[in-house]
Amino acid sequence: xxxxxxxxxxxxxxxxxxxxxxxxxxxxxxxxxxxxxxxxxxxxxxxxxxxxxxxxxxxxxxxxxxxxxxxxxxxxxxxxxxxxxxxxxxxxxxxxxxxxxxxxxxxxxxxxxxxxxxxxxxxxxxxxxxxxxxxxxxxxxxxxxxxxxxxxxxxxxxxxxxxxxxxxxxxxxxxxxxxxxxxxxxxxxxxxxxxxxxxxxxxxxxxxxxxxxxxxxxxxxxxxxxxxxxxxxxxxxxxxxxxxxxxxxxxxxxxxxxxxxxxxxxxxxxxxxxxxxxxxxxxxxxxxxxxxxxxxxxxxxxxxxxxxxxxxxxxxxxxxxxxxxxxxxxxxxxxxxxxxxxxxxxxxxxx
Ligand SMILES: NC(=O)c1ccc[n+]([C@@H]2O[C@H](COP(=O)([O-])OP(=O)(O)OC[C@H]3O[C@@H](n4cnc5c(N)ncnc54)[C@H](O)[C@@H]3O)[C@@H](O)[C@H]2O)c1
Ligand SMILES: [Zn+2]
Numbered sequence: 001x002x003x004x005x006x007x008x009x010x011x012x013x014x015x016x017x018x019x020x021x022x023x024x025x026x027x028x029x030x031x032x033x034x035x036x037x038x039x040x041x042x043x044x045x046x047x048x049x050x051x052x053x054x055x056x057x058x059x060x061x062x063x064x065x066x067x068x069x070x071x072x073x074x075x076x077x078x079x080x081x082x083x084x085x086x087x088x089x090x091x092x093x094x095x096x097x098x099x100x101x102x103x104x105x106x107x108x109x110x111x112x113x114x115x116x117x118x119x120x121x122x123x124x125x126x127x128x129x130x131x132x133x134x135x136x137x138x139x140x141x142x143x144x145x146x147x148x149x150x151x152x153x154x155x156x157x158x159x160x161x162x163x164x165x166x167x168x169x170x171x172x173x174x175x176x177x178x179x180x181x182x183x184x185x186x187x188x189x190x191x192x193x194x195x196x197x198x199x200x201x202x203x204x205x206x207x208x209x210x211x212x213x214x215x216x217x218x219x220x221x222x223x224x225x226x227x228x229x230x231x232x233x234x235x236x237x238x239x240x241x242x243x244x245x246x247x248x249x250x251x252x253x254x255x256x257x258x259x260x261x262x263x264x265x266x267x268x269x270x271x272x273x274x275x276x277x278x279x280x281x282x283x284x285x286x287x288x289x290x291x292x293x294x295x296x297x298x299x300x301x302x303x304x305x306x307x308x309x310x311x312x313x314x315x316x317x318x319x320x321x322x323x324x325x326x327x328x329x330x331x332x333x334x335x336x337x338x339x340x341x342x343x344x345x346x347x348x349x350x351x
Pocket of ligand 1: 042043066068071098102128131133134136138147164165166169172253
């Protein structure tokens with residue numbers, strides 16, 4: 001078992017993160033005597049419904065349809081309605097049991113209901129365990145833009161159990177690897193462990209590396225809870241990654257992040273003073289984790305989608321967080337036409 005306790009800088013909100021086996025058995029104690037709702041998705045309910053009901057027999061459960069397509073205001077308001085119907089009060093708690101989609105919507109609903117109730121996150125995907133459940137960012141997609149509407153709301157507790165990873169399809173493992181590789185780009189120890197590991201999909205290896213990734217993300221979030229500076233490094237691979245997601249590249253979020261890191265590392269090499277040998281190793285790691293063809297997407301659609309990115313500060317320019325050398329990142333800003341040319345160039349190189 002490993003426990004982290006976090007109070008983000010400038011915030012009174014405390015969050016405890018506990019990595020342990022049989023975490024569901026801890027839920028009853030964590031909820032205590034408060035009224036509650038469990039929010040999950042239909043896939044997770046199918047797999048863990050009985051275990052949830054055993055852990056919290058009297059608590060209503062609401063399951064959304066699974067997937068990013070349903071990470072929208074409609075699902076958010078359906079959940080808020082279930083919370084109202086369940087008679088939740090100011091001192092109630094929402095348990096978000098699922099992947100990053102459930103965690104993001106559940107966290108946002110908890111932040112909105114009665115101007116904020118407690119939230120317990122139980123992440124069941126690798127991505128949610130190493131990334132989305134940590135740091136208090138919540139959101140839904142809106143008007144075709146990912147995570148356009150959201151809030152910062154720290155969960156009071158995050159319960160991380162590696163046993164959930166056993167039922168994850170390989171593609172979802174790969175999705176989490178996207179964020180793990182991103183952390184590895186900045187944390188030398190994570191990078192070395194990934195580079196030395198032959199089978200990146202080995203569950204024992206992954207269970208071991210999850211707490212290290214949580215610790216890394218926390219070290220960033222603690223210093224910059226509202227992404228005014230340092231936390232921007234966690235956007236590595238995400239400008240191009242989100243653009244590909246929006247352009248319908250038919251890849252999961254983590255796969256898009258891996259492709260994004262690959263492209264943005266190549267762009268960094270041509271525009272900035274970089275350690276080429278290190279970036280080469282990072283690119284090799286991305287390609288090892290990916291199974292798809294990193295060149296199969298529409299360049300014009302990808303470039304147009306990148307223009308919508310929330311990180312952009314001026315019209316017609318695309319801003320990226322890019323790796324430059326071990327443990328170091330830089331911001332790279334390109335005019336739209338140049339970004340589109342760069343996407344096309346790297347795509348040709350990778351064909
Ligand atoms: N808040 C943040 O800081 C942050 C950070 C990174 C990503 N995100 C968000 O996270 C989302 C992606 O999260 P995700 O990859 O977990 O997607 P997801 O929540 O859609 O889960 C992926 C799939 O796995 C299924 N699933 C979940 N747990 C399972 C289990 N134990 N066994 C079998 N199947 C299971 C789900 O039903 C779903 O079909 C994106 O919307 C992204 O924007 C948020
Ligand atoms: Zn991500």
